[in-house]
Amino acid sequence: MIKKFLFVLVCIVTSTQAQTPFQNNQSSYSEFTYRQGTNLRTASGNPGPDYWQNGADYKLEVELDEVNNTISGTVEITYHNNSPEKLSFVWLHLEQNRYKEDSRGALTTPIQGYRFDGDLDGGYNISNVVAKTGKSTNNEYLITDTRMQVFFDEPISANGGKATISMNFSYKIPGKGLDRMGRLDVEKGTIYSMAQWYPRVAVFDDVLGWNTEPYLGAGEFYLGYGDFDFKITVPYDHIVVASGALQNEKEVLPSELQKRMRQAEKSDQTVHIIQPDEVGNTQITRPKQNGKLTWHFIMENTRDIAFASSKAFIWDAARINLPEGKKAIAQSAYPLESNGDNAWERSTEYTKASIEYYSEKWFPYPYPAAVNVASNVGGMEYPGISFCGYERKGNSLWGVTDHEFGHMWFPMIVGSNEKKHVWMDEGFNTFINYYSTQAFNNGEYNSRLNRNGIVAYNKNPNREPITTHPDITQSRNLGMTAYYKPAYGLLMLREYILGHERFDNAFKSYINAWAYKHPQPNDFFNHMENVSGEDLNWFWKHWFYSNDNIDLAVEAVNPVGNDYLLTFINNGFPMPLKFEVTYEDGQKERKELPVEVWQRSNRWIYLLKTDKKLKEVVIDPDQITADIEDSNNTFIVE
Incomplete structure (x- = not known):
């Protein structure tokens, strides 16, 4: 019997090998990029002992003019050079210049338009530029499209040197801002969604030096970390929500709204700070009845900040429960048009659930607040704040809210380069969204x-x-x-x-x-x-x-005595092989073969030892892999 079994096995294997020429698949398994470690980035995938990164702290004071739809103000940047080389200049991003008619982004927008197009009557007005290193002062700078190069008389010292850059700036706020910012007119006023709203320092890193790619539209952002102290002056009847923590609540909110905020900070249920029937009633919602108010926020160790301002906001909030007993607050700001019918009245519930899930599953949320703003922007994220479409509701609103707040982990906490490696930002986030959606509300x-x-x-x-x-x-x-x-x-x-x-x-x-x-x-x-x-x-x-695909197949099932020889083929790139066998009595068994079975050939023969009669073999029975040909994944034994 043993001799007969070996004879049949040799015949099948010999026949198979005759049909398949010798193939060494080493190229599929070998190293494909230069992944050796250095003192900056180790081979184990960690920051090395000499890893460094530069950063910048910002002080901003701006005023929003709702009559002319403009922003004007000042910025003071303290730049920290932790690199091992002196820097004689610093590059800044001026994304508002994308809204000029002759910008690179405008000139490379298809004539039929697409998602990332916008107004073309904006752009920065820059003045009073002062760059200081030590006792040296310089006013020289160069603006090229959405980039600004600021020069120093005395280079910034390596390994911890500092410099300051200050300037005045103003621009017209675009109505349509590449689906990332803009203005939305509603019954009770205009909602201003303000992002990329100040000159931002480009990243100088150990990979490319200065990362100065122009802002065209589809590519997002790559930014360093720092502390932000910013003041926003708006008309007295506006509410401002922003990245970070509000510093002067008693100056901008009447006592009743302060009381409601304290209730929200202790509540797992949504609490209205401004109720729907109070929108526009400044006697209840505002501490004064004319003039302007300045809102003061601070945000620490962040790569960016954004804000929204309007007199049309319903405003609600709830407590976020974080690991180790820590707390934050979820907030939503939206107009009357977005309220009701399973829509934005659930936004804070969604925001809270999203932040709590990711904090428990992956890494604790680090910011004091998470604010969702109903906007003309379909969905866009910034640290601590997101802009989402004001007409969304139900599954659509959950999906965009959860996605934008998932971005607080990628790329806000893990600061990858969105402009070059967008999959490390959007892809990682879409992955964690899959599990948070499964978990939300059963x-x-x-x-x-x-x-x-x-x-x-x-x-x-x-x-x-x-x-x-x-x-x-x-x-x-x-x-x-x-x-x-x-x-x-x-x-x-x-x-x-x-x-x-x-x-x-x-x-x-x-x-x-x-x-x-x-x-x-x-x-x-x-x-x-x-x-x-x-x-x-x-x-x-x-x-x-690559564009390579997965295509595993069951080619043949051959009985040998009481056992079976199962022949599998790999028509795509290597993958581990998981399959399920079903016997005539209904019993099922699952088997696994490692990815190494494809190292020397695209065909593999497996000996299934059994004393039962085989009925069916199915590859990937749970259909997890993106195998492009399901028709060859099942073999029915005649």
Whole structure:
């Protein structure tokens, strides 16, 4: 019997090898980028002992003019040079210059328009520029499109040198601001959603030096960290919500609203600070009845700030419960048009749930408040504050709220470069959104991340790799390359390749290691591999850097005595092989083969030892992988 078994086995294997030429698949498994460590970024994916990053602190005082729709004010920047080289100049971003008719972003916008276009009658007016290092003062600067280069007479010293830059600035607030900021006219007034609203220092890092890519539209932002002290003067009847903590509540809120805020800070249920029937009633909602008020905020260790201002706000809030007994506050500001019918009256509930889930699951929320603003912006995030479409409701409002506040982790806490590696921002966030949506209210809403959409995209001949630059990606592909495909890649890592425990250990470790720092793709790859203990070169290479697909198949099932030889084929890139066998008596068994079975050939024969009669073999029975051909994943035994 043993001789007969061996004879049949040899015949099948020999026949298979005759059909398949020798193939060494080492190229699929080998290193594909330069991932060796240095003293700045270690091979284990951590910041090295000599890691450094520069930063800047800001003092801002501005005034919003609702008659002319303008912002004007001053900024003083204290720049910290922790790099090992002297700096004779500093680059700043002037994103408001994108709203000029001759800006690069305007000139590269398709004539038919797309999501990231906007007004073209704006741009900065800059004056009184003063740059100081030590006792040296300089007024020389150069503006190129959305970048500003400020020069110093005396270079900023290396390894801890400081310089200050101050200037006056003003501009017209765009009505349509590339779906990131702008103005929304509603019945009771105008909602101003203010972002990219001040000159912001560009990042100088150990990878590219100065990161000075122009602001075109699709690519977002790459910013350093610092402390912000900012004052916003608005008409007396406006309410201002912003990143950070309000410093002068007694000056800008009457005692009744202060009382309600204290109630909200202790409540797990939403408390109205301004009720719907109080909108426009300044006798109740404002401490004075004419003139202007200045709102003062402070935000620490953040990469940016944003704010919203309007006299049309309903305003509500609730307590956020954080790990180790810490607290923050969730707030929502929205007009009457957004209230009711399962819409923005639930915004604070959504914000609170989102922040609490991510804080418990991945990393504690670090900011004092999380504010959701109903806006003409479909969905955009800034530290501690988000702008979401004012007409959204139900699943749509939950989805955008949860997504924008997920960005507080990527890229606000983990400060990746959104302009170049958008998948490390949007993709990681879309991944964590999948699980928060499952958890919210026992699955009240469905996640937007699904296997069918990924498979359909991966069959599209016009698809592009995840790593395509966001400003270059075809607009029809950006949702997949930036959001859904990288997110689904992480989902496969967690659910299929590594398992929950190993993945979660590695992912949380990555967040902790790079919180308030600037990781690169290789830092992420190295960190995940070192903590999980798994070489994943084959996965990063094919899923993130190519258009290659997954296509595993069951080719044949051959009985040998009481056992069976199962022949599997890999028509795509390597993946671990998980399959389920079903016997005629209804019993099922699950088996797993490691990714290494494909190292020397795209065909693998597995001996299934059993004393039962086999009925069916199914690859990936839970349909987790984005296998592009399901028809060859099942074999019915005749």
